[in-house]
Amino acid sequence: GVHTRNELQDWIARSQQPDGAAEYLQELLSRGQLGPARRFLLAEPIAAQGIVHLLADADTEFNVSLGVAAIFEQLAGNPVLHALVGPLGALSHDEHRRIRADACHLLGLSGSRDAIPFLQPRLNDGDADVREVAAESLALLRGETND
Numbered sequence: 001g002v003h004t005r006n007e008l009q010d011w012i013a014r015s016q017q018p019d020g021a022a023e024y025l026q027e028l029l030s031r032g033q034l035g036p037a038r039r040f041l042l043a044e045p046i047a048a049q050g051i052v053h054l055l056a057d058a059d060t061e062f063n064v065s066l067g068v069a070a071i072f073e074q075l076a077g078n079p080v081l082h083a084l085v086g087p088l089g090a091l092s093h094d095e096h097r098r099i100r101a102d103a104c105h106l107l108g109l110s111g112s113r114d115a116i117p118f119l120q121p122r123l124n125d126g127d128a129d130v131r132e133v134a135a136e137s138l139a140l141l142r143g144e145t146n147d
Helices: 005-014 018-030 034-043 045-056 062-074 085-091 097-110 113-124 128-141
Strands: none
Touching (some): 018 034, 018 045, 034 045, 045 085, 045 097, 085 097, 085 113, 113 128
16 A cells, blocks of 8 residues: 555566666665565566666665665575676775675675685775675685684
């Protein structure tokens, strides 16, 4: 009952395009609806492009970025995340510190060793937070623990 039938049909149509998928995910995550956002990511390949679109936008709201990270944490190591290694790797070189740090964190959660070549250069990043996140993600991917 939150949306009319026409609004739902509009969302369905828009969610089949990368920008629309990003909008739909942003709407879900801004409302704290992690379950539906996670199911969308698992069910619709276009949702992965939407996730990358949100992460690449320096103006994405903090709670939306946090929601993306929460979904990755729930799906850590899932093959769906492996497909995002290339696009996240590209974001790890972004001009914005927050985007680089977020990309490094999510690369670690991907569970894919293919992320390692993207993370290693970030150990020399100009930002201390990015370096720290990259080191933690590399340790995670290599199975190193601090227990």
